[in-house]
Amino acid sequence: MKWSIPVGEFRGIKVYIHWTFLLLLTWIGFSSYRVAKSTEQVWLSLGYIISLFACVVLHEFGHALTARRYGIKTKDITLFPMGGMARMEKMPESPGAEFVVAIAGPLVNVVIAGLLFLYMYFSPTLYRLGFPTGAMTAEQFLPSLFLVNVIMAVFNLIPAFPMDGGRILRALLSLKFERAKATAIAANLGQFIAIGFILLGLFYNIWLVFIGIFIYLGAGAEASQEYVQRDLSAHTVAHLLMTKFTVLKSNDALGAALRALLDSQEREFLVAENEQITGVLTRDEMLAGLSQFGQNVQIGKIMRRDIRFLPPQMPVTEALQIMTALNIPMLPVGYPGQLLGVIDIENISEYLLIQKAMR
Numbered sequence: 001m002k003w004s005i006p007v008g009e010f011r012g013i014k015v016y017i018h019w020t021f022l023l024l025l026t027w028i029g030f031s032s033y034r035v036a037k038s039t040e041q042v043w044l045s046l047g048y049i050i051s052l053f054a055c056v057v058l059h060e061f062g063h064a065l066t067a068r069r070y071g072i073k074t075k076d077i078t079l080f081p082m083g084g085m086a087r088m089e090k091m092p093e094s095p096g097a098e099f100v101v102a103i104a105g106p107l108v109n110v111v112i113a114g115l116l117f118l119y120m121y122f123s124p125t126l127y128r129l130g131f132p133t134g135a136m137t138a139e140q141f142l143p144s145l146f147l148v149n150v151i152m153a154v155f156n157l158i159p160a161f162p163m164d165g166g167r168i169l170r171a172l173l174s175l176k177f178e179r180a181k182a183t184a185i186a187a188n189l190g191q192f193i194a195i196g197f198i199l200l201g202l203f204y205n206i207w208l209v210f211i212g213i214f215i216y217l218g219a220g221a222e223a224s225q226e227y228v229q230r231d232l233s234a235h236t237v238a239h240l241l242m243t244k245f246t247v248l249k250s251n252d253a254l255g256a257a258l259r260a261l262l263d264s265q266e267r268e269f270l271v272a273e274n275e276q277i278t279g280v281l282t283r284d285e286m287l288a289g290l291s292q293f294g295q296n297v298q299i300g301k302i303m304r305r306d307i308r309f310l311p312p313q314m315p316v317t318e319a320l321q322i323m324t325a326l327n328i329p330m331l332p333v334g335y336p337g338q339l340l341g342v343i344d345i346e347n348i349s350e351y352l353l354i355q356k357a358m359r
């Protein structure tokens with residue numbers, strides 16, 4: 001994630017703070033400093049912020065470590081003002097796993113709240129529930145932390161993407177409906193709730209408007225991603241391969257490639273060396289090569305050689321993953337020595353547009 005500051009690592013999962021979260025912390029720190037009457041209150045406010053931060057991190061580790069039990073790795077955890085985000089390799093596919101992974105986060109907050117409650121209940125000190133109106137005091141520290149954890153649990157259980165409650169709802173709906181359909185229902189409900197938040201927010205609290213917009217966008221993204229996944233996983237590379245394409249020779253000059261680029265709709269070209277496909281020349285390489293070496297440079301010198309042949313029976317989702325990982329928009333289909341066609345990102349996205357229009 002861009003603009004994030006690393007703060008630590010646990011069990012191979014790195015934790016980052018997004019700069020917007022840091023902004024919020026600074027703001028809370030600064031405003032509590034202004035109302036604080038003693039250095040003790042300033043320290044208490046800082047301690048409170050760090051405890052809040054720790055609760056969000058623990059919530060995310062609840063998801064991450066549960067997901068690990070299902071063999072899903074988490075790349076990292078980033079903290080945003082709206083909460084944390086654990087970036088998992090993939091989402092759990094079975095409804096059962098999704099349910100357990102999604103509920104693990106809010107459960108962490110329930111456990112923290114429960115422990116704080118027990119401690120306050122049996123402690124000789126008399127605690128009063130509520131948030132401080134001015135600076136943080138020692139008596140208000142634990143009740144505030146307790147309340148925040150209750151709020152975190154309840155807020156995350158709102159049945160709307162991208163909240164945990166949205167995933168829990170989808171997992172439950174998946175028992176009855178196909179996954180893309182379950183996602184669509186959960187996403188629609190999420191957007192409905194989001195609009196409710198926005199309307200309420202306009203009258204009561206501007207924060208609700210932000211939260212509403214956040215949920216609205218998240219729900220839409222989740223639904224379309226799920227449809228994309230479904231449309232693509234039903235097809236193999238052989239379905240989408242193109243058979244009309246130009247092959248350039250590696251000892252041709254770049255000028256020849258530029259003419260081919262201008263003459264046709266193609267933007268990337270396969271390159272052959274001794275009758276074998278050994279590279280791909282993309283528009284980016286052509287432009288970079290032109291400014292660096294001029295148009296007489298041999299194509300073989302500037303083409304991408306780190307390519308792979310995609311077998312025709314490979315699912316399109318997998319092909320897309322490989323193309324994204326290699327950061328290359330086109331790859332040959334077939335096997336070394338046996339070229340069947342090419343597949344490119346533009347082609348895949350056109351196919352997705354057609355599928356979307358037919359829904």
Ligand SMILES: [Zn+2]
Binds near residue numbers: 156
């Ligand atoms: Zn969560």
